[in-house]
Amino acid sequence: MSELLSIRDLTVPLPATADRRYAVEGLSYDLAMNEILCIVGESGSGKSMTANAIMGLLPPNMRPERGEILFQGQDLLKLSEPALESMRGRQIGMIFQEPLSALNPLMTVGDQIEEVMLVHKVGDAAGRRARVLELLDFVGLPDPKSLRDAYPFRLSGGQRQRVVIAMALALEPALLIADEPTTALDVTTQAQILDLIRRVQRDKGMGVMFITHDFGVVADIADRVVVMEKGLIVEQGTVDQVLNRPQHPYTRRLIAAVPHGEGRQNQVAQGRPIIETRNLKKTYRSGGGLFSAPREVRALAGVSLQLHAGETLGIVGESGSGKSTLGRAIMKLMSVDSGQILFRGQDLVPLSPSQFRPMRRHIQMVFQDPFASLNPRQTIGRILTDGPVANGISHASAAAKARELLSMVGLAENAFDRYPHEFSGGQRQRVGIARALMLDPEVLVADESVSALDVSVQAQVLQLLKSLQERLNLAIIFITHDLRVAAQVCDRIGVMCQGELVEEGPSAQIFDNPTHPYTQKLIAAIPGRNWDPTTSLTERVDA
Structure with a gap:
């Protein structure tokens, strides 16, 4: 597999008031085409900071101190802001954790997906509208024609997340970054979104960086796993190696904390209920209102x-x-x-x-x-x-x-x-x-x-x-x-x-x-x- 993304010795400082010196320190790993790499760790481990560095979305006071982010051989840290803007959406897509905050409540679903193509000057009006319907259908949303004209607040959480995925896929990027995309979802909706991301990755042959703290999700979707603690990589390997033969004490501690899903055995309570x-x-x-029934x-x-x-x-x-x-x-x-x-x-x-x-x-x-x-x-x-x-x-x-x-x-x-x-x-x-x-x-x-x-x-x-x-x-x-x-x-x-x-x-x-x-x-x-x-x-x- 050819390397799509290579991160080498990435080190990003934190502000002086923070509880540690670096958000991420000495980070190095690869992501290949047609591969799903899960980045796993607790809050504050640096998972999302890595994604923001790749997308060029770090705050001005947190510029990388050293390292490289090589995307298809090109160092993203050396690109100008216009060059990064051109790459975002077109070659690197991102799915955010909370779809409602990622969507504009005043724009229809169709307009928001079409806007991605407009920004990058792709296609004419008719072609873009056809592409919107194609994308809504591809991510499994019902009745794309009606949904195209709906506003985000009328959609369920799972439907909104599918819209965000459609936006990320609009220009068929080579790299898809998914930052905790299922954390806020019900278990059945979560399973549907995971299936969708697997299908997208397989059908489009793209590389997927999937950020999560849920080892159950890792077990379902990952090819390889990187485990992070306090800005450092403590373990990485295939999903089988990391989940079934963990080496680092931190990885083992995280896995030990995963609910086992075994029914608790207890005596049946007796007497008068409280x-x-x-x-x-x-x-x-x-x-109801002027245009809606009770x-x-x-x-x-x-x-x-x-x-x-x-x-x-x-x-x-x-x-x-x-x-x-x-x-x-x-x-x-x-x-x-x-x-x-x-x-x-x-x-x-x-x-x-x-x-x-x-x-x-x-x-x-x-x-x-x-x-x-x-x-x-x-x-x-x-x-x-x-x-x-x-x-x-x-x-x-x-x-x-x-x-x-x-x-x-x-x-x-x-x-x-x-x-x-x-x-x-x-x-x-x-x-x-x-x-x-x-x-x-x-x-x-x-x-x-x-x-x-x-x-x-x-x-x-x-x-x-x-x-x-x-x-x-x-x-x-x-x-x-x-x-x-x-x-x-x-x-x-x-x-x-x-x-x-x-x-x-x-x-x-x-x-x-x-x-x-x-x-x-x-x-x-x-x-x-x-x-x-x-x-x-x-x-x-x-x-």
Whole structure:
């Protein structure tokens, strides 16, 4: 295979205020035509920085200090900005992690794809419009003619990502850079996008640089793998070598943190449930407008379930399945149309906000985005103590409890006086967990609480939740779209599809012997389903 991209001794400095000297240091690797190279590592490892250097998108204060980026034998670091602009899109395409922020909300899908061709002065108007339809069809979008005139907000996340891929492919580049393109997607949509990228690479014979922190994705798509830690390459080789015979301790630590996807074996909880929902229903209605008819979406279609003290109940399903609506309904953050939500036998549904307020302390929530849920203008101490003080607890007692919980969730004593922006994503999530525990709740609702975290940080937070549950006898509702995580941490799993609870049972049963076709589809779509990280690590230890 001829080398398409060769990076040699690439070193990019960080600003003087950063926690290390270089974003990437001494980076060297190759990517061949017709090959998929996965760059894997945690946040801050330098994965995306490498992609930005290739595209010429580094900030002005982070110019490469030394090294070469040879693309088809030409050093990109020596090109002028006009030359780089000509190359971007035409010879090197890029797919970004968040398609909604990569698309202009005020332009139609067709206009945005056509704009790529317009910038590079390719074809006439009729030819470009025909090419747009061809691309929309190629990436598997339904009814290209109608979709061409749609705006991004009317598309699902998976459809928007397909549009971004169509834009990246418009001029058939030789190199495609995909920066975490499936991280925010449901497992089935993720599988479809991975299949699409594999097909594109095979059909067009292009080289693909695929940046990810998900080893399941690596197992499914990679030919070769580069593992990065804190700006350095610690290991590289074929996918078989890196995943099944990892050599470096960091690689082995990352693989050890991957959820195994084996159903957790637990005794079935007995006695009266602490939380019970009965025939819960909720329908979202949009009034429609001048050009659109009224629309109804069944978010909850008669959901009945039980949760016992000390038990973890997983709620899994795709976006739009009703998972988060169920969690918010139990928290009384939204009303329901009918049904019951019983907490220790008392129905919460008819209670007014003032009637429910004394009970809110018993049911607390950990949110998906810890940064968005923490006030950036308040110290961690203030964030943790405001709730208890509002509930009549003295400031001194609340502060003492906050310091105790910060220690319990593994944060340093000085965290009390610091601000959210001074912490990593995993540390902020620990703050979110500490805040939820400040009022000694009996029930914790965790809504996608680890989905945005790196695999090793995710493992730490999951272990923290497990230890806190055992120590405090918490009942946890664990909402997630990741069945591997649910199988590992949950006693029972409920599977939701279009507002209905289609299957429920012990974790091991749901994961190992699913009966509903929808559950079977979800499990079949799990990335790296046929790769067992425990076997590779065990074999390495035995060797």
